[in-house]
């Protein structure tokens with residue numbers, strides 16, 4: 505079911521431009537990280553509006569010569585690789601690059617140049633590394649998007665993780681439900697851990713990405729829900745949008761977790777917001793909503809033992 509929906513994603517910019525009544529010259533068929541956008545998310549883009557905050561996140565714009573600080577590996581992922589599909593950067597937490605595939609391609613993605621392990625899905629080396637390191641109490645399933653894995657691969661992986669005694673928690677990081685909430689089907693719910701405490705972190709930047717169906721599917725998981733966002737110029741760098749995003753999340757039972765300063769990845773230059781502006785937005789947000797609706801404003805700095813608070 506969800507695989508069939510995934511196959512209908514927009515992958516051709518001229519086709520999307522036509523359906524959105526936009527000038528094809530606005531974007532390009534940017535090859536290294538091509539357009540990939542689920543139809544139901546594309547349907548939320550206002551026709552003819554080249555500044556639409558959802559469109560801007562996915563529009564394959566022509567490559568520009570950017571600031572030199574923007575590079576292919578801005579957060580030092582390569583240095584944190586402990587096995588082909590395992591990053592271990594922070595104490596107690598190991599991150600599994602469960603899949604290189606995503607339900608969509610976000611233009612600002614800091615892993616868009618990541619050299620993912622290729623070939624058959626196999627986590628033998630990663631599981632062995634986690635087993636031998638008893639300091640790891642939490643595994644984060646990330647990627648790409650871990651929900652790109654089939655249910656049978658996920659089930660197998662989760663069963664093996666459940667068998668590692670020193671693991672206590674499992675965390676999903678996924679943007680899949682924003683594009684294809686059908687992914688959270690009954691079979692997926694049934695393979696969630698029994699022993700490990702599970703957290704599900706979605707990645708949503710603008711309130712319009714959410715709707716009743718998505719929120720219902722998430723709530724049905726019956727696990728704690730969190731959200732992380734990236735502060736993106738012309739997408740969510742204003743108080744009204746951030747407030748509406750937090751309100752929509754809280755009303756849906758999702759706690760705002762992080763607001764990330766943009767990682768300086770090549771090609772994402774146009775999305776950068778000054779840190780001072782980000783700090784001011786967080787101050788304003790704090791003044792107008794429940795404390796638990798204000799995300800932590802952080803930046804990832806290569807080599808640091810944690811995400812660095814900016815406020």
Ligand SMILES: *Cc1c(COP(=O)(O)O)cnc(C)c1O
Pocket residue numbers: 584591592593594597598599644810811
């Ligand atoms: C962000 C990140 C984590 C999780 O950090 P938290 O602050 O616990 O959310 C873990 N490992 C890696 C490699 C990360 O980039």
Ligand code: SF4
Pocket residue numbers: 605606607608609610612613614615616647648649679707
């Ligand atoms: S990893 Fe996340 S941010 Fe990057 S393209 Fe995939 S869904 Fe988008």
